Amino acid sequence: MPNPHDHRLPSAPGHRKIDYRAELNPAQYRAVTTTEGPVLVIAGAGSGKTRTLVYRLAYLVDQGVDPGAILLLTFTRKAAREMLGRAAELMDQPLTQVTGGTFHSVCYLWLRRYGGLLGYGDGFTVMDRDDQGHLLALLKEQLGLKTVQGPFPRKDTVADILGAVVNKRLTLEGVLRDYPQFLPQLRHLDAIAKAYDEEKRRLNLMDFDDLLVQGARLLTEHEEVRRALSERYRYLMVDEYQDTNHLQAELVRLLAYTHHNVMAVGDDCQSIYSFRGANFRNIMDFPALFPGARLIKLEENYRSTQPVLELANAMMVEAREQYTKCLFSRRPDGLKPRLFRPASENEQSRLVVAQVQELRRQGLPLRQMAVLFRAGYHSFDLEIELVRQAIPFMKFGGFKFMESAHIKDLLSYLRVVANPRDTLSWTRLLSLIPGVGRRTCARLTGQMGDGFTLKEARSLLQGQRQAGLKELAGVLEELAGPSQTMVARLNRALEHYEPLMAGRFDDYPKRAKDLEHLLTITARYKELRSFLNDLTLDPPASMADITGVAHDYLTLSTVHSAKGLEWEAVFIIWAAEGRFPVFTMQEREDDTEEERRLMYVAVTRAKRHLAIIFPAAGYNRSLGYTANSPSRFIAGLPRKLLEPWRVEVERG
DNA sequence: GAGACCGACGTTTTT
């Protein structure tokens, strides 16, 4: 049992002695050294939040805490990896024993181990958003709801609605208040919801929400598990607490029930995930969850210059609700943020390219620059321009590489081997075979009952008249071979899939290349199920994530994906009404306020150079060419905070 | 029963 009051330092070779008091400011120091009991850290943008977490990891270990007793919960798995890496570097000592990851990924690990207690068979697999949609469409058909009167939500909307029920702790009726046009379908949606839950069970599948729901259920209903995990993880740290929902808060409460050693870190101004059930007020409820929680505020900003910060603060002054803190900077010098109004989208793109080139000439590497936008498609025109000018870039957010059809097709071979009850993947796989369509799929999957095994599946396929199905049975037999490496398996699937793919996609060569690249990340996996579930829980954000990239590149990112990151120079494009805030978020005040926080997050990513850009005219599908107004978050700002710049772009 | 075709529609963020 680690004793936190034992001040002996571990004598690991090469371990560096850290002077915590000298390397942290007083508030950070308090956050790092308050190791016992609940602590809430309100950490403003750029206030050294990550630094604080990293030092606290080191401090705990320095205090003699067993690294295996530390659980670090972050918003992405990448964030956890980076923090653990930095702490290890700081200490000059590996920290492999610390558990770090997202709520979803740790719940997955626990459910894998204890899922049997909740009636989950061995080998459940995790479904992504796309699978959810397919299953919901299937159920809609099975329930005979294809012919119902009146407007009916599409499958993605149904998924949104059901997700809101779980994540926002609402009734179906409550959620439908936001979708009044679908209120008449309440009964049908309720039927779909029930069927959806049953069907996931039957297919041995969990969706993202199930991981949290079942994880919380596991801890609630099984005292022995709750105790075991609580006693194992004696030190909890939760990052980005403002973006957690009630399920995640409940998980924290359950995990900490034997010791209450929880540090939650977050910033109410940066809550941008309400669509996932997060509420910026949740962070204020932390003291109610853990009475006696100490509150520490980090208000000194180390990232941005004063002019950038003034703009950010001014933006929040206009917010409907006042937030908990005000940022100040020790970097008083600096350039005023600039506002640009190019004539069109393409001029916006060329303007960004020109500015990037100029900064580059001044010696700033591309890695220190980012272009941020509200939605993935906002950067399409810019991407074309960057390719034309041969500027290397990497894009984050928006398009989901792992959900593209060819990737999912290829993985379906492996998914049915990993979980033969997964009739969703069976449907996908069987449909690839020429001569097999909707009916044949339905007939075959209909014969796949409970406890269905791969061996039974193979003999079922063998008995079909289509030669393609017989051949597939052979491929699956090879894939299931116990001694196969992951690379060999994926290769075998690819060998079978490639000729089928050729007929399906016009851009077949490009997609074939994607699949080859996918092979390269396969090598580090030994077990099939871990491989598949890892890809679902922590998908590569882009092709570049897989292939590795040039050492220097410009970042293009959605604001959501830019959370927690920083650059010397930031360009915010499409800062126009209808784009940012997006049209759909202009109706309700809550939504607009979240868009404001999103703009705040975007602005506070900049260290020194900040440019905000909106094209004067834009093309809109329904309206044709229209004039744009600047984003309301920009238009209302005091003039002195922004340098308005005329744009001259040479005609090209 | 498979698969091509056509018209309507809505358009965001992510584990």
Added chain:
DNA sequence: CGTCGGTCTC
């Protein structure tokens, strides 16, 4: 503009 879902033809 691209996707989705429904219909028509082979």
